[in-house]
Amino acid sequence: MPLNIKEVQEYWRGQNVPQQWYSNKEPFSLQWFNDLSKKRFKTFYSYLHKDAEFEYHSGEKVLEVGTGIGTDLVQYALNGAKVSGIDLGEDQVSFTKLNFDVRGLPYDEIKQGSAEDIPFDDNAFDLVLSFGVLHHTPNTELAIQEVRRVLKEDGQAIVMLYARGWKHYLKRCFLHGILLGKWFRFGFSWQAVYNEVSEVNGGAPKTGIYTKRQVKKLFKDFPEVVIEKRRLGEFFEYAPYRSRILPEFITNILHLFKAQALLGENWLITAYKAPPPKPRSLLGVLFKNY
Ligand SMILES: C[S@@+](CC[C@H](N)C(=O)[O-])C[C@H]1O[C@@H](n2cnc3c(N)ncnc32)[C@H](O)[C@@H]1O
Numbered sequence: 001m002p003l004n005i006k007e008v009q010e011y012w013r014g015q016n017v018p019q020q021w022y023s024n025k026e027p028f029s030l031q032w033f034n035d036l037s038k039k040r041f042k043t044f045y046s047y048l049h050k051d052a053e054f055e056y057h058s059g060e061k062v063l064e065v066g067t068g069i070g071t072d073l074v075q076y077a078l079n080g081a082k083v084s085g086i087d088l089g090e091d092q093v094s095f096t097k098l099n100f101d102v103r104g105l106p107y108d109e110i111k112q113g114s115a116e117d118i119p120f121d122d123n124a125f126d127l128v129l130s131f132g133v134l135h136h137t138p139n140t141e142l143a144i145q146e147v148r149r150v151l152k153e154d155g156q157a158i159v160m161l162y163a164r165g166w167k168h169y170l171k172r173c174f175l176h177g178i179l180l181g182k183w184f185r186f187g188f189s190w191q192a193v194y195n196e197v198s199e200v201n202g203g204a205p206k207t208g209i210y211t212k213r214q215v216k217k218l219f220k221d222f223p224e225v226v227i228e229k230r231r232l233g234e235f236f237e238y239a240p241y242r243s244r245i246l247p248e249f250i251t252n253i254l255h256l257f258k259a260q261a262l263l264g265e266n267w268l269i270t271a272y273k274a275p276p277p278k279p280r281s282l283l284g285v286l287f288k289n290y
Contacts, residue, residue, distance in 0.1 A: 084120070114137070
């Protein structure tokens, strides 16, 4: 039976504050929001602050699809963007608004809505961000079409989807799928294994984990798409559940050799709605000024 979006909504209602257990500050205070933000950008997603281009969209119209508690959307607003956001969950919408209110930050519209039917007009935004969301919605293809629809003709999307990196093959497939027998128990369905083991509390209705070829197919209607792997993640960049982290020199060596391009567990997808400028020929460049 096809997955109903209500199931997705219900699942995320119970997990509506990503990474909340990492702060001991008063929940929903400014200090608490700040603490989660610091941990997110310095530790858990250290690539995000640069790659989400928070500083480069001042004065532009930015939409976030799947805001969670609004940590990323706040960054665009702090840098002068005119921001809007949607999330499937009512609670997440309230938390995101609260995150803005405790800072006295303005926003255009933050409301409940689905990525599969984005409640905004065509050609409305300069930038759409969706981080760790579209792999959870039943119809990811439709959600990406919707992202494209609401972008202005020269607009840009930044999307994070899960990738098949080290964690995928070692942890999901080998340890959980084979050694713990989940692949056999779930009727030889890898998708069922991914759904079961990928989120912190497990048992998500859908968690897509993609190859580069699948990502290319999903974004086929964008004339220019840059797809790169990011994030070595747990044990390398942070100690999961306050456990252990590998010695820093190992992580540094892996970063030195750009290992995340091969082993990274996130796809960072930057997609442009307009075609890129035409490339010049090599000879053309050589005989040009500059
Ligand atoms: C893993 S959290 C990510 C939240 C935030 N982007 C972050 O990185 O912290 C997934 C979020 O996506 C939302 N979500 C799931 N499916 C959605 C959909 N179809 N439309 C809008 N939001 C959705 C959930 O309610 C949840 O808040």
